[in-house]
Amino acid sequence: RKEVEQDPGPFNVPEGATVAFNCTYSNSASQSFFWYRQDCRKEPKLLMSVYSSGNEDGRFTAQLNRASQYISLLIRDSKLSDSATYLCVVNTFYNFNKFYFGSGTKLNVKP
Amino acid sequence: DVKVTQSSRYLVKRTGEKVFLECVQDMDHENMFWYRQDPGLGLRLIYFSYDVKMKEKGDIPEGYSVSREKKERFSLILESASTNQTSMYLCASSPWAGAGELFFGEGSRLTVL
Numbered sequence: 001r002k003e004v005e006q007d008p009g010p011f012n013v014p015e016g017a018t019v020a021f022n023c024t025y026s027n028s029a030s031q032s033f034f035w036y037r038q039d040c041r042k043e044p045k046l047l048m049s050v051y052s053s054g055n056e057d058g059r060f061t062a063q064l065n066r067a068s069q070y071i072s073l074l075i076r077d078s079k080l081s082d083s084a085t086y087l088c089v090v091n092t093f094y095n096f097n098k099f100y101f102g103s104g105t106k107l108n109v110k111p
Numbered sequence: 112d113v114k115v116t117q118s119s120r121y122l123v124k125r126t127g128e129k130v131f132l133e134c135v136q137d138m139d140h141e142n143m144f145w146y147r148q149d150p151g152l153g154l155r156l157i158y159f160s161y162d163v164k165m166k167e168k169g170d171i172p173e174g175y176s177v178s179r180e181k182k183e184r185f186s187l188i189l190e191s192a193s194t195n196q197t198s199m200y201l202c203a204s205s206p207w208a209g210a211g212e213l214f215f216g217e218g219s220r221l222t223v224l
Contacts (some may be wrong), residue, residue, distance in 0.1 A: 009152075034212070035179070042156075043201060043215035086193075089213070098211060099205075100168070103153035 006102035014110050015096075017078045021105045024070045032091035033064055035073050038104065039085045044087055047073075060096030068094050078109045091098050117216035126224050131133050132219050134202030139221040141186035142205045144213070145169075145177060154201065160185055163187070184223040192223045 006023045006099065013019045025033075033050035050062040050071050061074040071090075075082055088102035118133035136143065144159040146169075156169030158177040166177050174196060178186045185204075189196055202216040 036213075041218075043218050044213075045215070054168050070146070098156060098159070101146075101154040103151065 001028060002102075003100035004088055004102040004106050006086075006088050007101060008025040010106040010108050012108045012110060013078055015080060017109075018074065018076045019078055020072055020074045021086055021088075021107075022070050022072050023102050023105075025090045025100070026069070026086075027090070027092055027100075028066075028069060030069075030090045030092050033062075033071050034091075035062055036061075036073075036087040036089055036098060039084050040055075046090065047086070072078055075107075077094055078107075080109050080111065083107055083109045115202055115204055115214050115216040117200075117219050119130065119219050120217060122219060122221050124192050124221065125192050126191075126193060126223060127223035127224075128192050130186050130204075130221065130223075132187040132189075132221070134185045134187070134216055135183050136185075136204040136214070137183065138204060138206065139182065140206050140214075141182075142157075142204045143179065143206075145185065145187045146186070146201045146203065147171070148201055149198050157187065157200075173191055189221075192221075197221060197223045 004025050010059045014070040035047040037047045038044040042107045050064045085104040085106045087104045090100045094103045114135045131184045145157040146154040148154045160166045160179040200219045203213040
């Protein structure tokens with residue numbers, strides 16, 4: 001079983017739509033959670049960290065559900081520039097700072 | 112601005128050649144990582160280092176070695192390149208164990224013919 005699983009998509013949505021991605025992780029000892037954004041042929045960049053209480057950054061909201069071992073990312077009022085692949089990343093402290101990546105969810109925002 | 116710099120963006124090598132991929136970070140981070148990224152497989156950890164001269168195997172170390180002689184520099188070495196090592200190679204660094212964000216270089220796209 002993979003450490004981190006994501007729906008690869010693609011999610012094709014019109015501009016202005018709200019879209020949500022989920023990601024599940026298998027290790028209950030996971031401690032840190034992140035969403036990264038990766039544009040085509042570019043390196044991943046941190047979009048936001050995910051805190052236990054949930055957090056919001058403008059149009060982006062991230063939630064963590066430890067009981068069910070999933071994290072989510074909600075994007076409101078989608079923009080064309082949101083088109084990218086979104087990577088779910090999980091970190092387990094005891095394992096020498098190894099980060100586990102989902103294979104990514106592709107989002108296409110259409111005019 | 113934080114910076115992770117990879118020496119080559121694009122390389123083309125022949126089977127059997129020795130390949131060096133260099134990575135330098137200017138953030139004084141303890142941890143450095145080498146990943147490869149392939150379509151459908153996501154990012155897979157090759158090696159990581161948590162201190163100078165220290166290294167740990169990741170999930171797919173076979174066919175690779177690494178060197179960290181200075182804190183800011185982490186090199187990935189392909190002793191004898193093979194076609195199945197054609198991939199995007201990403202270097203990353205992070206400031207501390209357990210909770211740090213990963214900062215990535217721009218990637219090195221290696222093609223082995």
